[in-house]
Amino acid sequence: NLFLSQLAVRTFGKPPIGQLPWFYQSHVDGGGYNLNPTPDWSRGFNQSLPAGQPTSPWSGLPTTERSVIVNVTELSKFYLFASGIRYGNATNLLLQDLTTELVALNGYEQTFTGYLGTHVDHFTKLRRCPVPPAVLCVVAEKEVEKCHRMKTAFKSQMLKPDLNCVRSHSHLGCMHMIQDGLADLVVLEAGDIYRAGHSFGLIPIITEQYNLDEPYYYAVAVTLQGDKETDLLYLKGKTSCHTGINQAAGWVVPLSFLISNERMRSYGCDSARSASEFFSKSCVPGALSREFVGSERSYKNLCDLCHGTSTHFCGRDASEPFYGHTGAFRCLVEGGGQIAFVKHTTVFENTAGRNSMWWARNIMPGDFELVCRDGSRRPQDKYEQCNLGKVASNAIVTSPNKPQSMIDEYINLFIYAQQFYGSKYSEDFTFKMFVSEAAHRDLIFQDSTQQLKPVPLHRRNYADYLGSDFLQAVRLVDCSAGSRGAQLSVVVMLVCALSLNFWA
Structure with missing residues (x-):
């Protein structure tokens, strides 16, 4: 135990952080104080207060019910558990006004786990995350380096789920990895979003926003x-x-x-x-x-x-x-x-x-x-x-087979992370999501990104996200634009032909 002594406060409420005349404060746990005594620590706690000095002039009654006659003599006295008029009618200064006495803790209680007891479980649950890590797929070596820095930055703020990085040889390879369950997320531009949605069924969930009102x-x-x-x-x-x-x-x-x-x-x-x-x-x-x-x-x-x-x-x-x-x-x-x-x-x-x-x-x-x-x-x-x-705009895409709760976790991870790392003008040593190193630009996210926004539910498919004008443009230059529809047409024609032969 780093602390030589620890005191607990018996009160009608939770005491604020404070310090005693012959102690200086080291740590606070719930309703107690970790205190290190002065060099004269060998004095027993029960002998620490002057003999006959009352601990409270109002016998522990609430402040609102006190009836105090103030005079020069009373104001000159110091009361350990009193605030009141001499401090501008402030209450609960250093210690709670409702405190009646200080008692020493047993040895096993002089640790935070021993003192908090079963309440520790509540804090432990807050640090756990049932969602598995989010695996982000990147392409270039410099993107891998930035992804690992982003992973470390997210972890330092205890953001959940954890972020992991995996590299593929191309964005098309990332689409295959998501389809095969080897990755969860990838950041794509509009042309690749079309291919990811059209050929792999992937959906956009988070979009970049630049200097326009819309993404x-x-x-x-x-x-x-x-x-x-x-x-x-x-x-x-x-x-x-x-x-x-x-x-x-x-x-x-x-x-x-x-x-x-x-x-x-x-x-x-x-x-x-x-x-x-x-x-x-x-x-x-x-x-x-x-x-x-x-x-x-x-x-x-x-x-x-x-x-x-x-x-x-x-x-x-x-x-x-x-x-x-x-x-x-x-x-x-x-x-x-x-x-x-x-x-x-x-x-x-x-x-x-x-x-x-x-x-x-x-x-x-x-x-x-x-x-x-x-x-x-x-x-x-x-x-x-x-x-x-x-x-x-560019968007983060994922598999539509993910549970909605998991997709929400991915969205919350990046939306919350930008509160810490979305500024382009923070300290030099701070990780920046939307800034790339000098020799390379637009690593993972576009450097012109001002913020990330969730894609509305009604636009979480490639066709609605990209819009009809872009889809028409793709059909002029992309030989796979109508392939899925063509395959369906062939299947329909075969079924019709078989039906005709059967009824004939």
Whole structure:
């Protein structure tokens, strides 16, 4: 026991934290005090009070029932268990006014478990969580590092359920892991949310919110202010920068616009071929992966502008420097691209010193312009009037087979965690959910995220979450968009044919 002595207070109520004249306080448990005596600790407790001194001038009666005649003599006396008029009519100062005596605790009671007895069980139950750990699937090595830091940060605040991290080779691999029960959660952008919902039945449960009132962002086309020859309606033969193949702002939305306006030739399912023949050179992370390109052909010019090394070249994750919104913008700045397809916050986030990387230090917002659907141009902050479309924000998705109580636990974990780690401007040593290290951007969550919000129940399916406009855009560029419906149609036709033969 760290304490040499401990006293208990017999009162009609719970005493506040306080200290006695010859003791200093060390710890408080419920209705008792852990106290360390002065060097003269050898005095017995029963001999500690002056002989004949009363412990209370009012015999323990409640303050409201006291009748006190105050005079100079009374005010000059000190009473251990009294507050009253001499302290401005304050009550329960240091010790409860209703205290009648202090008694010594037995040895076994001089621990918190011994003192609290069976009440310890109530505190123990609060620290337990019946829900198993939430397993978050990430892709890039840097995302794994951030995930482990996030796990440690959550644990330091005793947030439940515990967070565990698992890595897959791609976002598609994470979808398979959730389907197989090897992971519970993954953060996906709109294009991947479509595939997760359409092919795996996964549902969005938590959405990111940026600088708009709703969880959406604008897909925009950005070009250099000095490049007056780049026009959205005449892009054939230009060099382009994309966030990633099959991703919303960098692929689905711009290609669907060009195809629907007959600026780009459509090859049905093979949108990679359409882009390869339309642009002279590009950086489309993931364009060499068979997971995301349905064709057996290789369209190498779609990766000519990418800067990744070795196996990371043109990879569809943060290992490729030109991956994602910031990566596509960097491709425009230093990679030879003439147009970049990104979200509306990208220019603002990476100019005027807001990105400390060397490639972004000398660029200003005025160095770039948005290219509009009608061929005109606007400043980068006029994205509401000059954009290619509105896209649902990135979201955390999970399996619909999870019990609703478990889904609620996942939601509460991240919504509550952002109260501790959602600020971008806290101390340097504090973990930040929506900030990535300088050399990499948008790790796990988008750096432009301002808060996380639960997805309403009526939107917890990919179709309602993404909206009809985006679904229509996907059907123009994604060869699997109607595959499930086509399979069902074939089954229905076979059943009908068998029925006709049977009745014939």
